[in-house]
Amino acid sequence: MSYSTDPRAARSREAILVAARRLLASEGPGAVTHQRVSQEAGVGRATVYRHWPRSEQLLLDVMDGADLPLFKDPETPVRPWLHRQLRQMADDLMPPAVAGLSLTLMQSALWDPEIARRRDESNKVIRERIHAAIRSAVAARELESDADPADLTAMLVGPIVYRTAMQREAVSDGLIDRLLDGVGTWRR
Amino acid sequence: MSYSTDPRAARSREAILVAARRLLASEGPGAVTHQRVSQEAGVGRATVYRHWPRSEQLLLDVMDGADLPLFKDPETPVRPWLHRQLRQMADDLMPPAVAGLSLTLMQSALWDPEIARRRDESNKVIRERIHAAIRSAVAARELESDADPADLTAMLVGPIVYRTAMQREAVSDGLIDRLLDGVGTWRR
Numbered sequence: 001m002s003y004s005t006d007p008r009a010a011r012s013r014e015a016i017l018v019a020a021r022r023l024l025a026s027e028g029p030g031a032v033t034h035q036r037v038s039q040e041a042g043v044g045r046a047t048v049y050r051h052w053p054r055s056e057q058l059l060l061d062v063m064d065g066a067d068l069p070l071f072k073d074p075e076t077p078v079r080p081w082l083h084r085q086l087r088q089m090a091d092d093l094m095p096p097a098v099a100g101l102s103l104t105l106m107q108s109a110l111w112d113p114e115i116a117r118r119r120d121e122s123n124k125v126i127r128e129r130i131h132a133a134i135r136s137a138v139a140a141r142e143l144e145s146d147a148d149p150a151d152l153t154a155m156l157v158g159p160i161v162y163r164t165a166m167q168r169e170a171v172s173d174g175l176i177d178r179l180l181d182g183v184g185t186w187r188r
Numbered sequence: 189m190s191y192s193t194d195p196r197a198a199r200s201r202e203a204i205l206v207a208a209r210r211l212l213a214s215e216g217p218g219a220v221t222h223q224r225v226s227q228e229a230g231v232g233r234a235t236v237y238r239h240w241p242r243s244e245q246l247l248l249d250v251m252d253g254a255d256l257p258l259f260k261d262p263e264t265p266v267r268p269w270l271h272r273q274l275r276q277m278a279d280d281l282m283p284p285a286v287a288g289l290s291l292t293l294m295q296s297a298l299w300d301p302e303i304a305r306r307r308d309e310s311n312k313v314i315r316e317r318i319h320a321a322i323r324s325a326v327a328a329r330e331l332e333s334d335a336d337p338a339d340l341t342a343m344l345v346g347p348i349v350y351r352t353a354m355q356r357e358a359v360s361d362g363l364i365d366r367l368l369d370g371v372g373t374w375r376r
Contacts (some may be wrong), residue, residue, distance in 0.1 A: 100299060178335060
């Protein structure tokens, strides 16, 4: 559909995006559903479906360029902060729309260079943030670790993605503790 | 297309499945491509494409019911055996068709109960095999570990799926060692 030639459609599209960004920022990706977004934007649910037949597509457009707070600005002591970030990530990933989006992204990126670029960009941000947190724990002598940034990310984030997307079960705090134990030796 | 009413199509379909199962057993999932399967089955590549437009679909039909050897029948000492199994899994997952299949399965299972059942079945097999291997290492006093079967699987398999499907980089032996270190205390 060509939004550009229909000012009303362009306005509703923009209102939906603004509402969806607000929901993403205040309640996380699980809140970006057709129902919540249509209420928040004050448009009919059918209008949201017309612009974005699937909630993954809407979520993808909304997240693109959004500066998500996950793993950003580590606090000391690092371990409890990292625990909270991993907890948040696990909870964010559980709604089917979000799990579906992650899998859609990974899958499309296998053959679509533009989506591969977005995936790589998002990988890079997560890797650098986790590495910054680990570096700050090492600098404060809270942790001894010599794992490289990509390995750290795979060891902390990989099991959470696997548990939520593949095993479809909740991530326990005990599992998060085990993951943190795996990245090095913590001084408690 | 209705194979049942066209005996020639039914025959070529069966020949393709037999050839694909042979390739899967001898060379792993990466070998189940349109080109290799058409050569092995002695049919034209177009015929394979007609039955299975995408190689993921073919691979899914071939793997269904196949008793894959991965993580089966642990050997002692367990650690080097487990290392080889994880190495094999990482190598198996790298070809885009296989990475794509895993992601397609996970994604479709979010809304398709029949595929969710197949995913849960396959999760269960992997979890039980990994747990059997870990139990045998604990029984032989090679390992101390109190992690539960689902956590063990997430910690060993999750980072490998993440590295191959999301980071799209090779899994190093160093990463596999770190993952094994994470499941408990090994006596070396």
